[in-house]
Amino acid sequence: MATLQSPAQLDYDAVRKSIADILEKEDYDDGSYGPILVRLAWHASGTYDTISGTGGSGGATMRFAPESDHGANAGLGIARDLLEPIKKKFPSISYGDLWTLAGVVAIEEMGGPKIPWRPGRSDAPDASACTPDGRLPDGDKGAAHIRDIFYRMGFNDQEIVALIGAHTLGRCHADRSGWVNPWTRAPTTFSNLYFQDLKTTKWRKKKNFTPLQYEDPTGELMMLPADMALLWDRKFRKYVDIYAADEAKFFEDFAAAFSRLLELGVKFPESKASATA
Ligand code: HEM
Structure with missing residues (x-):
């Protein structure tokens, strides 16, 4: 009722x-x-x-x-x-x-x-x-585009990295974005696994597949070009390292940024x- x-x-x-x-x-x-x-x-x-x-x-x-x-x-x-x-x-x-x-x-x-x-x-x-x-951000672009989009909302580099940590959840769908697969092996648990995977996995371009995405050696996990930008951009990378090492810090910063x-x-x-x- x-x-x-x-x-x-x-x-x-x-x-x-x-x-x-x-x-x-x-x-x-x-x-x-x-x-x-x-x-x-x-x-x-x-x-x-x-x-x-x-x-x-x-x-x-x-x-x-x-x-x-x-x-x-x-x-x-x-x-x-x-x-x-x-x-x-x-x-x-x-x-x-x-x-x-x-x-x-x-x-x-x-x-x-x-x-x-x-x-x-x-x-x-x-x-x-x-x-x-x-x-909204495009997954096939890099750090400059990510900054354009999130600075427009008023976020800084630390908040950007914390927010994208939500990719620890869920997956890509071929019929929605064109990309496939989840980022982590625990896509229904909120954790800092995304940052750990991003750092420690050997990511390589997925062969014979468009749009471009990166895959782990098993081919089961993925990263968008925009995710890889967090690893490759020096200022973003600093926060990837912090959040991969300290889940409590990630939770705290994510909660603040997501609420905002x-x-x-x-x-x-x-x-x-x-x-x-
Ligand atoms: C550079 C920034 C970002 C890009 C390029 C991006 C791109 C994408 C793409 C392409 C997908 C797959 C959609 C599909 O095929 O269903 C996706 C999924 C998702 N994104 Fe992002 N995203 C970004 C930032 C964020 C942020 C800031 C959040 C939340 C705070 C977020 C949360 C999610 C979640 C939870 C999913 C999984 C959805 C599902 O399983 O249906 N993303 N994102």
Whole structure:
């Protein structure tokens, strides 16, 4: 039955529980919707532009074309549809709040850090606030492109590396991005394994395959050209080394950066400025 409450009165613990309850699914990918929910939260938020103040998770504009059809968002309809019954159960939650909270709950349920999160995003009524294509990073590019994209959101090199550590989760899909395979052997557990693998594995170009990706000697794991940039760029590499050696430090820095990512551009109602859920 629908819980009819204003956003301020909403029982966010009940919403969290509903999200946690739908994460596991034996016959989907590696048995969890967690990774794709993290990606939905990130792509909803990562459109933010510090200069124009446009984009970000407030508005939840990925509900509308053309943003829903942007190449980077291929496959994310699965995550949006998955959350629809929860939106029906708690109609007063905004899509922006629901999508970001789902990413937070997914990370926590997969063994990651507690992510500071607060409600207050309001949904855009139509597609007019959709951001132009090209605001999210391309996997086939290197350090300069990564910096262009993440500096535009207001992040520094340390935060960039921490955030991309989310590739410890999930996998690539041929029918979505064109790339294949997971980054790690534990794609439904949040850990610093991505950084350890990145450093210690002998990565080589996958033969007879486009788009270009790197593979480990077994051919089962992968890295995007953009992941390899973290290894090859001296300033990024410094943080790869730190996070590979110290998982607690990675968790701490990831939680701070991911929380900030989810709030970029959001105009929280002042009365709730210090509220947490
Ligand atoms: C340079 C930056 C980044 C690039 C180029 C990039 C690119 C990609 C690509 C190509 C995929 C595969 C999509 C598919 O085929 O389904 C992917 C998946 C994923 N990305 Fe990223 N990403 C970046 C940063 C991030 C960040 C900052 C986060 C979160 C904080 C993130 C979280 C994820 C997750 C969890 C998946 C797995 C999704 C699934 O299993 O369905 N990525 N990313």
